[in-house]
Amino acid sequence: xxxxxxxLQQTGIHTLADIPxxxxxxRADHPALIFENRISxxxxxxxxxxxxxQGLMAAxxxxxxxxxxxxxxxxxxxxxxxxxAKSRMVIVPVNWRLAAPEIAFxxxxxxxxxxxxxxxxxxxxxxxxxxxPRLKTLVCIDGPAEDCxxxxxxLSLLPAIDxxxxxxxxxxxxxxxxxxxxxxxxxxxxxxxxxxAGLGMVDHADIGRWHPDDVVVxxxxxxxxxxxTFGMYAPxxxxxxxxxxxxxxxxxxxxxxxxxxxKFGVVPAVLAAMLNHPDCxxxxxxxxxxxxxxxxxxxxxxxxxxxxxxxxxxxxxFGMTESTTVGTVLKPxxxxxxxxxxxxxxxxxSSGVELKIVGPDGAELPAGETGEIILRGPFIxxxxxxxxxxTASAIRDGWYFTGDAGFLDTNGYLYVRxxxxxxxxxxxxxxxxxxxxxxxxxxxxxAEVAVIGVPDPKWGEAVKAVIVPRxxxxxxxxxxxxxxxxxxxxxxxxxxxxxxxxxxxxxAGKLLKRVLREPYWKDQSRxxx
Numbered sequence: 001x002x003x004x005x006x007x008l009q010q011t012g013i014h015t016l017a018d019i020p021x022x023x024x025x026x027r028a029d030h031p032a033l034i035f036e037n038r039i040s041x042x043x044x045x046x047x048x049x050x051x052x053x054q055g056l057m058a059a060x061x062x063x064x065x066x067x068x069x070x071x072x073x074x075x076x077x078x079x080x081x082x083x084x085a086k087s088r089m090v091i092v093p094v095n096w097r098l099a100a101p102e103i104a105f106x107x108x109x110x111x112x113x114x115x116x117x118x119x120x121x122x123x124x125x126x127x128x129x130x131x132x133p134r135l136k137t138l139v140c141i142d143g144p145a146e147d148c149x150x151x152x153x154x155l156s157l158l159p160a161i162d163x164x165x166x167x168x169x170x171x172x173x174x175x176x177x178x179x180x181x182x183x184x185x186x187x188x189x190x191x192x193x194x195x196x197a198g199l200g201m202v203d204h205a206d207i208g209r210w211h212p213d214d215v216v217v218x219x220x221x222x223x224x225x226x227x228x229t230f231g232m233y234a235p236x237x238x239x240x241x242x243x244x245x246x247x248x249x250x251x252x253x254x255x256x257x258x259x260x261x262x263k264f265g266v267v268p269a270v271l272a273a274m275l276n277h278p279d280c281x282x283x284x285x286x287x288x289x290x291x292x293x294x295x296x297x298x299x300x301x302x303x304x305x306x307x308x309x310x311x312x313x314x315x316x317x318f319g320m321t322e323s324t325t326v327g328t329v330l331k332p333x334x335x336x337x338x339x340x341x342x343x344x345x346x347x348x349x350s351s352g353v354e355l356k357i358v359g360p361d362g363a364e365l366p367a368g369e370t371g372e373i374i375l376r377g378p379f380i381x382x383x384x385x386x387x388x389x390x391t392a393s394a395i396r397d398g399w400y401f402t403g404d405a406g407f408l409d410t411n412g413y414l415y416v417r418x419x420x421x422x423x424x425x426x427x428x429x430x431x432x433x434x435x436x437x438x439x440x441x442x443x444x445x446x447a448e449v450a451v452i453g454v455p456d457p458k459w460g461e462a463v464k465a466v467i468v469p470r471x472x473x474x475x476x477x478x479x480x481x482x483x484x485x486x487x488x489x490x491x492x493x494x495x496x497x498x499x500x501x502x503x504x505x506x507x508a509g510k511l512l513k514r515v516l517r518e519p520y521w522k523d524q525s526r527x528x529x
Contacts, residue, residue, distance in 0.1 A: 049083045051155050052086075052155070064089065066090045066112050069094065072245045085192075093222055097221075174228060188385075247270055253277060265294070271291065290315060298314070316335075318414065320402060328349055352378065358372050367409055403419060404419050426459045433453075465480070
């Protein structure tokens, strides 16, 4: 049964769709979206998202139908995202870094009927379109293209009338794909209720003080929960977002200089790249109030350099796609280089978050004991699209079983120690070994393969493949990596390869990845990046 959505602020914002509606009335001429040299006010954003909503309702089969977005970051994403929210349709952002077979799988799995795409990625779509019988319409967001509607021309034919559909709490608004241990991506359904709960972190000051004068850089990919969620915090309070096409240190620094940025969000590896960039020494950071980071703890030496250079607050968020990025927060007061142990923590539970550490039997463990991290609250996904078994396994009695292992100290600070599902995090990207193993196993000279994460000073972890070649075969590791790149996204491919005669297994034949990982991690204090 659907329960009504709560009002978050005294502003009339009850759901994602209300953000441009409200501020078109109260801050009509204030910049909402800044992308390269294009600035859109709240009034313009409201009108365009109305037009998109009208176009979606005309083109798609029914409420909650799926459409895709395959393009690098752009202000057009926010047009269509809010158009989805206003029309009760579901946007499916597709990772543009994926290989063609992976893109085809996601578009087909989500039953996408319409796809917004940029010209750079249109050839990939056209190459696999014969495999996508449900895909009826292509709209090119950055200019005319063959066999594709031009976004501006398409928009100009649509009325800027708000469809004013009623917000339903359990409607899916955005479906984000995350890989799984089976090797096949799963669509995480994020609902109105989940989004409202995530925006509530701003109301409770869990992620610092946000205000209408905020100018926030959004460099993270918008196909990630971190990008699409973080990108809505500033609009929620009537501020401005600066959307960067890609996550590049130079572009972030340029935006900070040009737009007098107050906040931005990155992974620690990108922060380090910013500090090492030659433009860092000439950048004025005096307007900067806060840096939000996630994906990995921040090394003490990096924090010390960042504090000295940026002179602002630092805040870490720990969450995942399935929790709408909500989980724990390590607040600015905890970022003290004199307390390095606290910096290896992910912080304490955010407002409204129930957090427990449980053993294999599901029983809660006391402080200091390591077990599986589980979360509960209104931010937890309704489940995986068309994956009832995976949903039932991950979500039990409202608790999301993260697959991460960690412990709580006596003050409630969470420390992540390992991943029960073998996931590798490299530069903030989630990589699942089973997906990489599946790709490498297609190589004709590979008999067996195991993929593990090994320490990397820049990215936290790097992907390593351990391969048993077929009998009498000699394999060039560079050729294997090139083969992998034809099957999966480049960032998932192994950086290094070891060749062995046999993989370690127990008496039951189960692969012992811990034996493969141990030599690389034995001198590390943390067993994850």
